[in-house]
Amino acid sequence: GAAPAIVQAQANIRWRLASSFPKALDTIYGAAETFSKKVSEMSGGKFTISVHAGGELMPAFGVVDGIQNGTVEMAHTAPYYFFGKDETFALACAIPFGLNSRQMTAWMYEGNGLKLMREFYAQYNIISFPMGNTGAQMGGWFRKEIKTVADYKGLKFRVGGFAGKVIERLGGVPQNIPGGEIYQALEKGTIDAAEWVGPYDDQKLGFNKVAPFYHYPGWWEGGPQLDLYVNTKAYEGLSSEYKAIIEAAAAYAHTDMQAKYDARNPEALKQLVAAGTKVVAFNKAVLDAAFKEAMGLYADLSAKNPNWKKVYSDYANFRRDQNLWFRFTEAQFDRYMQSAKL
Amino acid sequence: GAAPAIVQAQANIRWRLASSFPKALDTIYGAAETFSKKVSEMSGGKFTISVHAGGELMPAFGVVDGIQNGTVEMAHTAPYYFFGKDETFALACAIPFGLNSRQMTAWMYEGNGLKLMREFYAQYNIISFPMGNTGAQMGGWFRKEIKTVADYKGLKFRVGGFAGKVIERLGGVPQNIPGGEIYQALEKGTIDAAEWVGPYDDQKLGFNKVAPFYHYPGWWEGGPQLDLYVNTKAYEGLSSEYKAIIEAAAAYAHTDMQAKYDARNPEALKQLVAAGTKVVAFNKAVLDAAFKEAMGLYADLSAKNPNWKKVYSDYANFRRDQNLWFRFTEAQFDRYMQSAKL
Numbered sequence: 106g107a108a109p110a111i112v113q114a115q116a117n118i119r120w121r122l123a124s125s126f127p128k129a130l131d132t133i134y135g136a137a138e139t140f141s142k143k144v145s146e147m148s149g150g151k152f153t154i155s156v157h158a159g160g161e162l163m164p165a166f167g168v169v170d171g172i173q174n175g176t177v178e179m180a181h182t183a184p185y186y187f188f189g190k191d192e193t194f195a196l197a198c199a200i201p202f203g204l205n206s207r208q209m210t211a212w213m214y215e216g217n218g219l220k221l222m223r224e225f226y227a228q229y230n231i232i233s234f235p236m237g238n239t240g241a242q243m244g245g246w247f248r249k250e251i252k253t254v255a256d257y258k259g260l261k262f263r264v265g266g267f268a269g270k271v272i273e274r275l276g277g278v279p280q281n282i283p284g285g286e287i288y289q290a291l292e293k294g295t296i297d298a299a300e301w302v303g304p305y306d307d308q309k310l311g312f313n314k315v316a317p318f319y320h321y322p323g324w325w326e327g328g329p330q331l332d333l334y335v336n337t338k339a340y341e342g343l344s345s346e347y348k349a350i351i352e353a354a355a356a357y358a359h360t361d362m363q364a365k366y367d368a369r370n371p372e373a374l375k376q377l378v379a380a381g382t383k384v385v386a387f388n389k390a391v392l393d394a395a396f397k398e399a400m401g402l403y404a405d406l407s408a409k410n411p412n413w414k415k416v417y418s419d420y421a422n423f424r425r426d427q428n429l430w431f432r433f434t435e436a437q438f439d440r441y442m443q444s445a446k447l
Numbered sequence: 448g449a450a451p452a453i454v455q456a457q458a459n460i461r462w463r464l465a466s467s468f469p470k471a472l473d474t475i476y477g478a479a480e481t482f483s484k485k486v487s488e489m490s491g492g493k494f495t496i497s498v499h500a501g502g503e504l505m506p507a508f509g510v511v512d513g514i515q516n517g518t519v520e521m522a523h524t525a526p527y528y529f530f531g532k533d534e535t536f537a538l539a540c541a542i543p544f545g546l547n548s549r550q551m552t553a554w555m556y557e558g559n560g561l562k563l564m565r566e567f568y569a570q571y572n573i574i575s576f577p578m579g580n581t582g583a584q585m586g587g588w589f590r591k592e593i594k595t596v597a598d599y600k601g602l603k604f605r606v607g608g609f610a611g612k613v614i615e616r617l618g619g620v621p622q623n624i625p626g627g628e629i630y631q632a633l634e635k636g637t638i639d640a641a642e643w644v645g646p647y648d649d650q651k652l653g654f655n656k657v658a659p660f661y662h663y664p665g666w667w668e669g670g671p672q673l674d675l676y677v678n679t680k681a682y683e684g685l686s687s688e689y690k691a692i693i694e695a696a697a698a699y700a701h702t703d704m705q706a707k708y709d710a711r712n713p714e715a716l717k718q719l720v721a722a723g724t725k726v727v728a729f730n731k732a733v734l735d736a737a738f739k740e741a742m743g744l745y746a747d748l749s750a751k752n753p754n755w756k757k758v759y760s761d762y763a764n765f766r767r768d769q770n771l772w773f774r775f776t777e778a779q780f781d782r783y784m785q786s787a788k789l
Binding site: 345 | 726781
């Protein structure tokens with residue numbers, strides 16, 4: 106039963122969160138809003154966090170600087186955007202032929218992922234919390250079908266983040282174009298292909314009208330994770346209650362974002378197919394060539410970047426064990442269900 | 448920045464949570480402890496929940512009655528245990544050839560799952576929160592390999608919950624035996640086979656020593672979810688802050704439990720195989736026969752149980768769409784990674 110009420114002091118706090126995403130991306134941007142709402146509810150409205158779209162407070166790709174300088178207390182981003190600062194950022198998000206969504210969460214929560222990434226992030230005054238995953242993304246929209254690895258030669262391919270480094274090794278020309286400008290570039294033929302996310306997000310941008318081939322899987326994004334960044338000094342100034350509230354609200358938003366994608370992608374895929382989209386698997390030879398280049402890149406990075414080497418060696422061991430296990434009951438159950446008449 | 452501190456009254460509360468599980472099952476029992484710890488942290492120690500193992504406050508399978516009567520404020524259980532009260536309980540947990548772990552979470556968070564189950568649970572004075580998933584379970588330990596569906600005839604098979612109804616239709620004899628007594632029954636030959644969970648939990652009970660064949664997939668448990676039950680009246684008496692804290696703490700524990708299984712199963716599987724366990728897939732003919740009986744059972748239940756019919760029709764539509772979508776990029780990415788030399 107309830108004992109007599111006891112009062113306790115919790116400060117009123119107003120923080121700002123800089124998202125790297127536009128509001129139109131309701132799935133990803135929405136995760137920060139879900140987080141903010143939960144923090145407010147749990148604190149009785151005393152801890153409020155205003156969420157700002159990419160570009161509003163600072164450039165979409167300026168959020169690491171913003172946190173590091175203490176310009177803003179919080180950010181929500183895809184860490185692989187920052188591989189130019191250090192390739193190790195990508196390991197908190199997605200690397201080609203990396204962990205899938207569930208495996209990534211397992212590495213973060215119960216493996217060494219969160220611990221290792223927080224050690225790395227300390228130099229940027231960041232404390233991080235996993236906050237969202239899109240699941241395995243699609244391989245993107247192509248004006249011409251990719252039939253052999255030679256089709257990557259000279260291919261102008263809009264691709265986000267770290268994956269461009271493998272595309273380059275395949276002879277492609279990665280293009281860094283904001284979401285809102287992809288359609289026009291693809292229509293005009295300025296680029297040959299573009300990847301964005303998956304059916305739900307892609308459909309809204311209309312790519313199917315200008316590029317008929319929708320390849321899969323997105324071998325560079327098997328389970329990209331989003332991170333909540335908190336400025337370390339701001340975080341340390343919080344009460345232990347508010348620290349715990351941030352962690353749990355991020356966990357709620359983490360789970361909810363994957364659920365949103367899973368719930369919304371099927372209907373969008375059906376509509377895209379009904380509108381004439383050709384959904385085509387990359388063949389094994391193409392995947393094998395990309396896999397080989399990815400592993401070559403990781404070996405090169407391990408030789409020259411000690412941060413990468415430290416985190417990647419743990420990541421790679423975890424990935425090997427996860428795939429050993431998942432190939433049994435998870436894969437067989439899913440395979441049966443996917444072929445069943447439901 | 449921080450505004451001046453404002454005091455607010457939040458009551459000191461002590462609640463009890465009745466788990467259906469033994470402490471030895473650290474993965475599942477542990478989720479309730481994780482939940483309790485997070486609630487305490489977020490409330491500054493004012494909202495404390497003592498977690499009690501199955502049998503301590505009430506029988507393991509008495510927790511629905513305990514919540515309904517208000518004997519206890521909270522419980523953590525596998526809803527399919529209660530299919531004898533109404534088969535609809537199983538839809539919040541697992542049914543043969545049902546949703547996998549991620550799909551189940553998507554149905555709960557973003558589909559109609561949580562809404563429909565809460566409507567159903569209202570008659571038991573329960574408000575529910577998803578709190579944990581084991582992932583796809585293994586198919587269990589068999590003294591003799593299952594080679595055809597005829598091998599199920601007369602098979603005395605220890606199996607938890609609702610799945611027994613399909614085992615019966617295959618000619619098997621489901622056995623309801625608590626975890627701690629399975630080993631002895633299997634060793635003596637009182638039963639022919641037993642399923643428990645997966646490598647991590649199964650290894651601790653030593654089944655591999657008395658039954659060499661470890662079948663997969665556990666077609667009756669592709670993604671069993673655990674639920675947190677809260678007595679409706681107790682819940683309604685909470686402040687909105689505490690209600691939100693329960694929801695987020697349950698989400699944290701939900702995600703963490705799946706992560707624990709994913710992180711711990713691989714090593715246990717390797718050790719079991721090293722100790723001579725024969726890991727064998729059920730063949731397609733066996734799965735097809737089980738699938739047919741499961742669908743027959745669901746049609747029968749829809750004809751006679753309106754609660755089942757209402758919830759299952761939504762569940763089945765969601766399952767169809769999920770498997771349509773997952774067979775593309777998720778399945779292809781996973782399949783490639785599982786066959787790659789990592």
